[in-house]
Amino acid sequence: MSTQTITAAPAKPRTLVDMNWDPITRIVGSLGIYTKIDFANKEVAECYSTSSIFRGYSIFMKGKDPRDAHFITSRICGICGDNHATCAMYAQNMAFGIRPPNMAEWIVNLGEAAEYMFDHNIFQDNLVGVDFCEQMVKETNPGVWDKAQRTEAPHAKDHGYKTIADIMTALNPFTGEFYRETLQVSRYTREMFCLMEGRHVHPSTLYPGGVGTVPTVQLFTDYLVRLMRYVEFMKKVVPLHDDLFDFFYEALPGYEKVGQRRILLGCWGSFNDPYACDYKYENMNAWGNKMFVTPGVVVDGKLVTTDLVDINLGIRILLGSSYYDDWQNEPKFVDKDPLGNPVDQRHPWNQTTVPRPQKRDFNGNYTWVMSPRWYHEGEPGDKKYLALDTGGGPIARFWATALAGKVDIGYVKATGHSVKIYLPQTAMKPEVEFEWKIPKWSNAIERDRARTYFQAYAAACALYFCEQALKELHAGNTKTWTEFKVPDEAIGCGFHEAVRGVLSHHVVIREGKIANYHPYPPTPWNANPRDIYGTPGPYEDAVQNTPIFEENGPDKFKGIDIMRAVRSFDPCLPCGVHMYLGNGKVLETNHSPMFGMMK
């Protein structure tokens, strides 16, 4: 770790110290965070995000059978691979021109709901939770620990922990009671998942056209009894996290600045409604708006669109600091979408990528992640390429769904300014209504809080899906698969919400084989580097100018506030590092080194 002195503007003269964490642990995959910290002014001055793995999915998928796409792309991610399989299946359905039977859609929705329940649960309380546990708080902010011991938990009667310190103790890894409980919850929720999709994390029973799962009374009963255990668990978990997170605002005034960035959120929608979704691109706006999590782009707190066609056409993949050659002069795969709209050269359908391994250079190229942006006419000049983030998934899903005000299925309701979640009576607890309200900030604490609420939202949706599936079953509609033929030439796209945020798959089929395939999962949106215009990626942006509340100086510095900021995005780096399609052609790479602070 080297130290260097650089002078710049703020209150006290800046002395920047290089502080690096590589790898960031308690996430999935390989992420490094490189910062320059101004200890005198107690803030992060610069941040660079780097990823250290390249695999090459889009390269080796070329020429393969398009029916294999969901089996292959599931392997992109070891915690939410099924989100990829599902999204690939959506793209296959569009490309093959098929609509699965209703029962298949309810089964997929039940599987994906279980994935959200499992994955948010293990990430929140076995990984993020450790950043808020007794051991960590004692080591980083002894003052906060003292206060936590004196602070009664407002919802103690709901979750059973008398003080905030008791919650923190329960979060200690392995020895903490709540830590071990959530680990166990992560298991029965995965059993729920396996009932619907066969295996966690790479499903065995998903196919283009539907599922191989056999719908029976036993199947849905086995799911429902576990679901109700989870519903009861959520009645404790939501108030527990509210208490913990509210305490941080109170104990550390200004904590809302940690991980805060401009409100630039993307959500690609989740849970198709089988009555609406025919997988036809031409109807995508209509069926997208019927999803049980509404797709949308939120800019500065305003809903810009809920139209999946707009969302699709706005996606741009930029370079600038990544180890690839450019494809600006490569041939286009898709000139116009099926509605006749022009498709940009930098859109995933048209991406041709050549990996170029090279030395890591923070003044030049420093990561395997590219820079996805969303093109928005409403912004000036270079600023039109918005660095949307997913906020780890839930905050963006809630924000878009709340503002759109479309979802209303009894167990959940979007009000235009909030999302209500209704959980029925369980064995030990009465019925409960939770309300997620649009927060004042897009910051670390609110990303984490939304995650907890979304666990409850997923469970509530699953109750509805279970009822719908049983209705189909009782009516004798047990068919789960629609036959199809792979066309010689086709294009397709799938939109979904991976656990940690937006997920799209774009496929081009030629001569019956995959000619181009590009998945864009959440982590490239969040973990990307400075783009060609110098715009930093969301992690970089959120960490830069984060104030430092940790009581340790540079010698014992753990970077806990930075860790909380980064983990609030639920990083999942295997997703960040696979989108490349190469033909071996060498091109000039353009990149502009952007070091705002360094003069």
Place this chain on the structure above:
Amino acid sequence: MPKPIKEIDILWITAGLGCDGDTIAITAATQPSLEDILMGGIPGIPKVNFHNPFLAYENGAEFVAFFERAAEGQIEPFILVIEGSIPNEEIKSEGYWAAFGTNSDTGQPITTNEWIDRLAPKAWAVVAAGTCATYGGIHAMAGNPTGAMGLADYLGWAWKSKAGIPIVCVPGCPVQPDNFMETLLYLLFQSTGRAPMIPLDEALRPTWLFGQTVHEGCDRGGYYEQAEFDEQYGSRKCIVKLGCWGPVVQCNVGKRGWMGGIGGCPNVGGICIGCTMPGFPDKFMPFMNQPPGSLLSSHAVMTYGRAIHALRRFTQASLNKEPSWRKPGPELTSGYSE
């Protein structure tokens, strides 16, 4: 007989070309669970210190320090677990395909291969978790740009640890949770002298887990015997014609299920795509085509299977009727006599 080991570290590198799915899988295991092993819940095993990035308390350099110390001989003994396939770093002039931590002298990432080179010779045992690490898997598919391979390809199939243990391969994409934890438990028993050398097959898999085919344990095998084959996904019959490779793939998931006895592959309607096999994935693709070998066998079973099925239905019909004496009325016809 070596001295029983009292305390052992597990150093787990997830920075191969993988997805971390095997690490996630072991958090699902219950036979034994991670807590059972780490909190001393099983008698006869050493104290275990576990270093895996997904579950680590430490971050960055503080976490990498365990691996540095082990490479310098300061952590002894340890089990090295590798997850993800091993890229070929020799095929390019600079940069890295896979790396873990940063070299403080050069400021450049330390490749995963360098870590394996430094740690494997010092390990008490080396375990490959999941099919990427064992045999290359998905990332070693035809047309891959990284030259990915399995650990046995990289270290050599005859490689043995300093304790004389071959590379232990627990394949599966991802690994079946209990299969991995059970193998780990076996090694821990071996480390205290409570179990003999771990029995491995020619592909370095534990023989007790991978000695049978999926089909031999599949609860749909009976349909095959009766020549009842599905033509559509989503019914209960044998799915070999829909692309299932179960009859020839060595794996216990058809019988064991995925977790807690729930889920699996052909047993729950998912075609077996051969993910535990060294030939995965290329030799099984396109996955949704009927395996060529099964054309003959499923045809051969037709006459026998249909005849047997007809006879069974006949017998079954009779068994579905109660004996004639179970009825109301003044007369007893059960055959009882005083």
